[in-house]
Amino acid sequence: MAEFKYLIFDGDIVPYEDAKLHISTPAVRYGATAFEGIRAYWNSNVGQLFMFRARDHMDRLLQSAWLMGMEGIKYSSEELISMVTELLRRNSVRHDVHIRPSLFVASEGSISSRGPVCFGVVLASGNPALSNHEGVNGSMRLAISSWRRIDDNTVPPRIKAAANYQNGRMALIQAEKDGYDGAIMLNAAGKVTEEPRACIFLIRDGKIITPSITNDILESITRDSVIQLLKEAHSIQVVERAVDRTELYLADEIFLVGTALEITAVRSVDQFEIGGRSCESVTSAISETYVAAVSSNEGLHSEWREPVYDI
Numbered sequence: 001m002a003e004f005k006y007l008i009f010d011g012d013i014v015p016y017e018d019a020k021l022h023i024s025t026p027a028v029r030y031g032a033t034a035f036e037g038i039r040a041y042w043n044s045n046v047g048q049l050f051m052f053r054a055r056d057h058m059d060r061l062l063q064s065a066w067l068m069g070m071e072g073i074k075y076s077s078e079e080l081i082s083m084v085t086e087l088l089r090r091n092s093v094r095h096d097v098h099i100r101p102s103l104f105v106a107s108e109g110s111i112s113s114r115g116p117v118c119f120g121v122v123l124a125s126g127n128p129a130l131s132n133h134e135g136v137n138g139s140m141r142l143a144i145s146s147w148r149r150i151d152d153n154t155v156p157p158r159i160k161a162a163a164n165y166q167n168g169r170m171a172l173i174q175a176e177k178d179g180y181d182g183a184i185m186l187n188a189a190g191k192v193t194e195e196p197r198a199c200i201f202l203i204r205d206g207k208i209i210t211p212s213i214t215n216d217i218l219e220s221i222t223r224d225s226v227i228q229l230l231k232e233a234h235s236i237q238v239v240e241r242a243v244d245r246t247e248l249y250l251a252d253e254i255f256l257v258g259t260a261l262e263i264t265a266v267r268s269v270d271q272f273e274i275g276g277r278s279c280e281s282v283t284s285a286i287s288e289t290y291v292a293a294v295s296s297n298e299g300l301h302s303e304w305r306e307p308v309y310d311i
């Protein structure tokens, strides 16, 4: 039984059961799929569902597809947002929801087929992969992975492509087998990149630091929001630079940020306990600001909240 009655397949709103993709397509055979994860938050005070930074997510989706060489995409970001808005209305969604759009090469074809490209969207109530995970929105125990992060000259992490995620899957599966909640991946130079689902911030000697966008990470929209909110609401300037592994062990606080994980505190890295020297003050302060920004009609940056219903 489908959780939501309708989805989008090939640009049309159709019953959940009607979305079928052939196994011969480059989307299935070669991972020729660009995708996004967007959250929409229900605000019961005003009776409104707000998509968070939907325009930025759709811009990134189109950018990923373009970098992957896809051709013939007939939609703008605005058109993609209106289709998703219509889908949310058709499903009468009045609670928090995870929106999963993708653009994929759906013809029968070869490894280098560039189109035709199909637009699809599925909805999910939360993030099933994470919802039973005690670490999420609590605090996670992470390990540095022995799997290296892909880089800009192999499969660029800046592209949110399904195929890229095999790299993060290797790291996550290994970390879970070893009894951890997640993994931190280093790049070929041995510098910290990100967790397979989220970007990473650390606090050390009063400075908030995050790997820069040229350190083989996804250009995360939550990371960008957190940098702006820390500056505007807390007068803290984030330092973006290369980060060493042992800096994580020495950190006073570490938190992960991403659409799915939102803001999640990290308890330990390679069994080094984090934060013995301070109480997670920045992590909880930025979490509060972030929650207001995504869901409250009084939070900062009203332009980030895309209303779904006409009220």
Ligand SMILES: Cc1ncc(COP(=O)(O)O)c(C=O)c1O
Pocket: 037, 168, 194, 195, 196, 197, 198, 199, 217, 218, 219, 220, 221, 222, 223, 257, 258, 259, 260
């Ligand atoms: C590898 C990776 N890094 C970071 C993020 C966080 O990105 P965003 O904040 O845009 O969701 C995600 C989630 O999309 C991710 O998959």
